[in-house]
Amino acid sequence: MRTLISGGTVVSPAGAALSEVLIEDERVVALAAPGSEMAASFCAGANVIEAAGLLVLPGAVDVHTHMELPFGGTYASDTFETGTRAAAWGGTTTIVDFAVQRKGEPLRTGLDVWLAKAEGNCAIDYGFHMIVSDVNEQICKEMDVLVGEGVTSFKLFMAYPGVLYSTDGEIFRAMQQAAQSGATIMVHAENGIAIDVLVSQALARGETAPRFHGTTRPDLLEAEATARAVALARVAGAPVYIVHLTTTGALEAVAEARRAGQNAFAETCPQYLFLSSDDLARDGFEGAKYVCSPPLRAREHQANLWRGLRTDDLSIVSTDHCPFFFKEQKELGKEDFSKIPNGLPAVEHRVDLTYQGVRAGEITLSRWVEVNATTPARMFGLYPKKGVIAPGSDADIVVYDPNARHTISASSHHMNVDYSTYEGREVIGQARWVLSRGRLVIQDGRYVGDKAHGRFLARGTNQYLL
Numbered sequence: 001m002r003t004l005i006s007g008g009t010v011v012s013p014a015g016a017a018l019s020e021v022l023i024e025d026e027r028v029v030a031l032a033a034p035g036s037e038m039a040a041s042f043c044a045g046a047n048v049i050e051a052a053g054l055l056v057l058p059g060a061v062d063v064h065t066h067m068e069l070p071f072g073g074t075y076a077s078d079t080f081e082t083g084t085r086a087a088a089w090g091g092t093t094t095i096v097d098f099a100v101q102r103k104g105e106p107l108r109t110g111l112d113v114w115l116a117k118a119e120g121n122c123a124i125d126y127g128f129h130m131i132v133s134d135v136n137e138q139i140c141k142e143m144d145v146l147v148g149e150g151v152t153s154f155k156l157f158m159a160y161p162g163v164l165y166s167t168d169g170e171i172f173r174a175m176q177q178a179a180q181s182g183a184t185i186m187v188h189a190e191n192g193i194a195i196d197v198l199v200s201q202a203l204a205r206g207e208t209a210p211r212f213h214g215t216t217r218p219d220l221l222e223a224e225a226t227a228r229a230v231a232l233a234r235v236a237g238a239p240v241y242i243v244h245l246t247t248t249g250a251l252e253a254v255a256e257a258r259r260a261g262q263n264a265f266a267e268t269c270p271q272y273l274f275l276s277s278d279d280l281a282r283d284g285f286e287g288a289k290y291v292c293s294p295p296l297r298a299r300e301h302q303a304n305l306w307r308g309l310r311t312d313d314l315s316i317v318s319t320d321h322c323p324f325f326f327k328e329q330k331e332l333g334k335e336d337f338s339k340i341p342n343g344l345p346a347v348e349h350r351v352d353l354t355y356q357g358v359r360a361g362e363i364t365l366s367r368w369v370e371v372n373a374t375t376p377a378r379m380f381g382l383y384p385k386k387g388v389i390a391p392g393s394d395a396d397i398v399v400y401d402p403n404a405r406h407t408i409s410a411s412s413h414h415m416n417v418d419y420s421t422y423e424g425r426e427v428i429g430q431a432r433w434v435l436s437r438g439r440l441v442i443q444d445g446r447y448v449g450d451k452a453h454g455r456f457l458a459r460g461t462n463q464y465l466l
């Protein structure tokens with residue numbers, strides 16, 4: 001099967017150029033300048049996607065999603081089927097989700113559960129990180145086995161005591177193991193022990209509304225934990241990746257480590273670039289829609305996060321997609337903010353939202369592609385299969401209309417959740433055609449995908465290590 005994407009502007013981290021893109025079966029086979037002899041040869045027997053006036057992008061790679069995550073007595077409401085479909089609508093063609101090790105169980109048991117959930121249910125390709133909630137010598141050996149099987153990154157939590165939390169010693173031990181295998185240790189960097197004290201004190205004062213989720217998780221406790229995670233990784237000699245970074249102080253800790261030449265990396269998420277603690281403080285229980293951890297911060301942090309994206313101290317924008325219905329799920333915390341399941345719906349809107357940053361001059365077009373597709377693929381061992389349009393790469397491609405206007409709403413989004421944190425927000429720019437390994441998933445604004453199409457991706461290690 002031959003497909004030609006004709007007349008579009010191919011965007012990469014290196015720049016943008018008019019280019020004809022030829023796909024055969026699952027792969028990109030050639031690019032050529034329009035009007036060239038080579039381009040003329042592409043047409044024979046090809047289905048043509050007319051892309052004049054449109055951008056041709058490598059499919060976006062979201063390295064932080066939680067489909068069906070058990071959390072706070074309930075489950076994230078997107079299944080792999082609904083979540084990967086929504087991702088494709090928004091121009092994402094690969095997700096890396098988190099398999100969870102339950103305390104006392106081998107890593108393999110958790111991974112098998114998540115592989116079974118995903119298998120046969122994904123419209124796009126997927127990989128897994130492993131959440132380690134129980135570090136011991138046996139588990140460290142298992143980490144090495146998983147690296148050999150393509151699960152090359154492990155998330156550890158300084159937050160959520162009693163659930164997913166690990167002590168500094170446990171995190172340090174996992175980092176030592178990663179230093180040997182080349183695995184990346186991802187850290188949820190909030191001081192959960194101090195936060196739990198603040199939460200108990202707030203509840204004892206009768207402070208039960210959603211906004212107290214934010215006041216009991218102050219930004220300094222993220223900055224402190226980030227600095228600690230980076231220091232532990234430095235001593236252990238392991239690559240460290242700070243997930244969902246939200247604050248100026250935490251960013252400074254990462255930037256300082258990077259200036260010192262450490263393998264320290266970080267991501268932020270659209271909710272920290274576009275939403276704020278004002279949303280969490282909305283009237284009544286409305287703020288529950290915005291409860292996630294780390295919490296939404298004061299608007300002042302946003303300009304610094306954009307700066308971090310420009311300077312590469314923030315390397316990636318991922319979503320931390322973890323949706324819960326407002327009705328019955330977020331409502332579990334109606335009388336007590338600490339019982340509101342943590343997480344927001346986001347997987348569908350990352351590409352469009354960050355494109356608003358391009359329009360506003362916060363990042364360039366090339367940087368937009370880099371933070372959404374190329375860097376996540378490189379950081380998590382998927383490049384050059386994913387994250388680039390080049391001969392030999394998987395034909396994961398988004399044909400993007402940079403002038404399409406649309407309004408984000410729960411009534412039109414495709415995520416399995418009854419509200420949108422961006423309800424009524426008009427954005428400019430939208431994916432029109434989305435291909436996953438050469439197969440159409442979105443065809444001129446229509447879903448034509450297949451839940452049996454997506455394949456598990458065995459990943460290599462981080463390609464940025466110094």
Ligand code: URP
Nearest residue numbers: 188292293320322342343
């Ligand atoms: O609020 C969040 N972020 N929920 C998902 C779990 C996590 O900590 O990433």
Ligand code: ZN
Nearest residue numbers: 188243244293
């Ligand atoms: Zn987290």
Ligand code: ZN
Nearest residue numbers: 064066320322
């Ligand atoms: Zn997460």
